[in-house]
Amino acid sequence: MPIEQEQRHAYFDRDLRIEAYNLSGIVQKFPNHFHEFYVIGFVEGGKRHLWCKGKEYDLGAGDLILFSPRDNHFCAPLGGEVLDYRALNIQPEVMRAAAQEITGTAFTPVFTRNVVFQSELAQSVGEVYGAILSQAPRLQKEEAFYFLLEQVLRDYAAPLDESATPGPDQTVQALCAYMEQHFSENVTLDELLSMTSFGKSYLIRTFTRQVGVSPYRYLQTVRLERAKRFLEQGVAPIDAASMAGFSDQSHFTNFFKEFIGLTPKQYQRIFTDAPPGADGQAPQQSTRRARGGLCRGKKLMKKDWSQK
Structure with missing residues (x-):
């Protein structure tokens, strides 16, 4: 095959x-x-x-x-x-x-x-x-x-x-807010510790359990989201990397593709290039359908949203 x-x-x-x-x-x-x-x-x-x-x-x-x-x-x-x-x-x-x-x-x-x-x-x-x-x-x-x-x-x-899913407690929310405000800086574990009464190991375990990702992964994800906004605004990838707090463009590119599935340049093109088919030609499109007996006919079903 x-x-x-x-x-x-x-x-x-x-x-x-x-x-x-x-x-x-x-x-x-x-x-x-x-x-x-x-x-x-x-x-x-x-x-x-x-x-x-x-x-x-x-x-x-x-x-x-x-x-x-x-x-x-x-x-x-x-x-x-x-x-x-x-x-x-x-x-x-x-x-x-x-x-x-x-x-x-x-x-x-x-x-x-x-x-x-x-x-x-x-x-x-x-x-x-x-x-x-x-x-x-x-x-x-x-x-x-x-x-x-x-x-x-x-x-x-x-x-x-x-x-029904409880959110992080106030201490962990404060740590999240700090990293969101200082995403472009070299945030250290000691800085985060200064906002709590935790030890290092306990802070990492508690944060990861409540948020679902570690503090470092949280910071990198925040940086990635900020970098995406910069790219959407037309900022060059090398500048977006620096503005978002990544140490170098190579690290930024590898991290971006690892998490998003596209390179920064590929992602930026969806906001800066002409839309698909703008040249007068129909874009190539997969004709495959998800298997498993997907329903092809459909009826619009209503719900009384006042009971929501």
Whole structure:
């Protein structure tokens, strides 16, 4: 069997203000990390072992993946199989606005499940991705996007204040806030210790248990998110690396690709290049569908959101 060529694609849709993301032929491991945005994705091919918030899952084609902001997770290939994955990355402000449009209530959603096996919604994610890639009319994109979100919010989301997952205590929150404010500086463990009555080992263990990642990984993830914002604004990668607190561009590039799956330049192009198909030619698009009997017909289902 021929080896599938690795491909990494990402597009930013200016109408929906979301990222459409595709990795195919990937064997890369992704280490423990989190995002500041929501992720709605699905496995289109291959198998993965996923760790998320202390739980483990074996994923295959047709499985839906849901991450709220700050849901720590990491994954690795199963049986050496390559990954084919599609996702929508949605910033919190976009999600909140859409949730209010759909429910009539202003609230911040939190996903109550991270994995839905063999979900019919996997095809709906693929349809939003395909509409973005083909530069479909705005109405078509919005219809596909809101149809998907209505079902996800109805079945797999709750308001933040109703979430059963406790957040970090005040001390750990203060440590997080300090690193978010001083991300570009050489933050040391002694600085963090000065804000607590902990010993070094206890601080690291407590922080990791409550946040899901270690203090150093938290700081690096914050730096990565800041670097992404700089890249989106057109800042050169070498300058974005320095501004975000990375020691050198090589370290920054390796870290960026390890966690995001793209190089800084590849990521920046989705905001600075012409959108797919802008040259008058239809962009190349995979015709593969997630296996597992995905439903092709769908009915818009309503919910009485006043009971939410």
